[in-house]
Amino acid sequence: MIAGTAVVAVGVGIGVWATDGDGPSSAGAAAAASSSAASASPSRSYALSKEPRTVPAVRDHTAERGPGWKPDDAHRVVVSDAALADEGKLIADELGLTYAGEKDDENSGDLRLEKKGDGGADGSYTMTVRDGRVTVSAPTETGVFYGTRTLKQAVAADGAAPEGVVKDAPAKERRGFMLDIARKHYSADWLKDRIREIGDLKYNELGLHFSDDQGFRIESSSHPEIVSSDHLTKAQVKEIVELAGQRHITVVPEIDSPGHLGAVIEAHPDLQLRNAQGAATEGAIDISKSGSAEIVDDLITEYADIFPGGQFHLGGDEYQALTVSDPETSYPQLASAAREKYGSGATVEDLTAGWLNDRAATAQKSDRTPRAWNDGFFKDSDPAASDDLLVAYWTGKEIGARQPAEYLAEGRDVINYNDEFLYYVLGQPQTFVYPTGERIYEQWTPRVIRGTSPVDAEYDDQILGGSFAVWGDYPNAQTEAQVADGIRLPLAATVQKLWDAGEPELSWKEFRALADEVD
Secondary structure (H helix, E strand, O other), X not given: OOOOOOOOOOOOOXXXXXXXXXXXXXXXXXXXXXXXXXXOOOOOOOOEOOOOOOOOOOOOEEXXXXXXXXXXXXXXXXXXXXXXXXXXXXXXXXXXXXXXXXXXXXXXXXXXXXXXXOOOOOOOEEEEEEOOEEEEEEOOHHHHHHHHHHHHHHHHHHOOEOOXXXXXXXXXXXXXXXXXXXXXXXXXXXXXXXXXXHHHOOOOEEEEEEEOOOOEOEOOOOOHHHOOOOOEOHHHHHHHHHHHHHOOOEEEEEEEXXXXXXHHHHHOHHXXXXXXXXXXXXXXXXXXXXXXXXXXXXXXXXXXXHOOOOEEEEEOOOOHHHOOOOHHHXXXXXXXXXXXXXXXXXXXXXXHHHHHHHHHHHHHHOOOEEEEEHHHOOOOOOOOOOOOOEEEEOOOOOOOOOOHHHHHHOOOOEEEOOOOXXXXXXXXXXXXXXXXXXXXXXXXXXXXXXXXXXXOHHHHHHEEEEEEEEEOOOHHHOOHHHHHHHHHHHHHHHHXXXXXXXXOOOOHHHHHHHHHHHO
């Protein structure tokens, strides 16, 4: 990753100045051209520039003839208004420039950041390199930030930014990295390093799955009794959220229910689901008990205040009461509660659907957009899943699995967590294998939601994006450092396809080499 305080080396030249033509150029010629670019005569003839080499690749670059721009400690970063101070100070620090704040004058070598224009995709920006200056403009601060990431990577890859105009925008609005910190505890510093890494790659979501059977990993004031000994304090979470905000990343909390609540149940054994014979059901909370809803709603409300990003993941997957052949017979208390709430013909599935809807309503009271795993949505339940719930589609392996097209045909929006390509499961249990960047880069697109086949193109607008996910099934299978190394190229490949789902211009070998250069 590229740390937030790193200064990018600028001793390497850029090949776009090396020849008077459009063909390939040698590194040696590039370096020579770079060394003389600053003092070049305005009448000098330059080769047409080539697009900046970045991950993800820019979507449009208009080539021009000119020397390009490379950073110098005498160059300034200036901004159009104070709202861009964070972006300006960050890129100044990274490239060894001087942050000058709000200025209207123009100096040679300036990097100017400005909010300009209306509309466009969230994150769109224009980067103009011309006459020895760089201007990054966008309708939003997020777009300006992405423009600085392009500039930073261009300098890292080639020593300079090429002459011309970049017009860039993401194809998918949600570009996520999800981390299971419940089963494996990660240090706050490690998480901050990942935020810096994915920020440079133009990701905009970090999902934290912090509650599961094996642990509850964030400090709680409403229910301190459920928190594991190894956990993040609220002060640490505040730092993480603030750093993510500076990188224009929304942190999405996940409290999974009504399954995966073993850590909560350990402190509240009276809430554990038991079958007709009195046997405990692992990780499952008894949703017929009012206390179950109270504690989960307390937690949703508490953490909505800690994570202000507007999103909340409610889980909803793998409720063990629904994996038996006859849930009504196996769990008569759930069947009774279903009939009492929804009528004489109601089922345990109906009660479970209603549970998820009620938790969604709790999240919405805090102005959060809720999402849930696809196996928490049932085809024929009454009530049906709330229309406001986003589908986080991860698998088609569950009993009665529904194809992604069924959710899309209902008009639902989907976020792609395809476990065939995007699941990095520690220890590789069951049929999981560690995903490779090469396979993602060459075979996956956001329309490949389940397995290896894409859904019809008519549904593309309903696929909001995707998320690469790390799960801690065997937490000691890899160290923090091994996880960071193992996911580096898959993260780069995933965001390339979320930024632009089209056929990449680079081969995997070329892309991998580039990812190493801009890292």
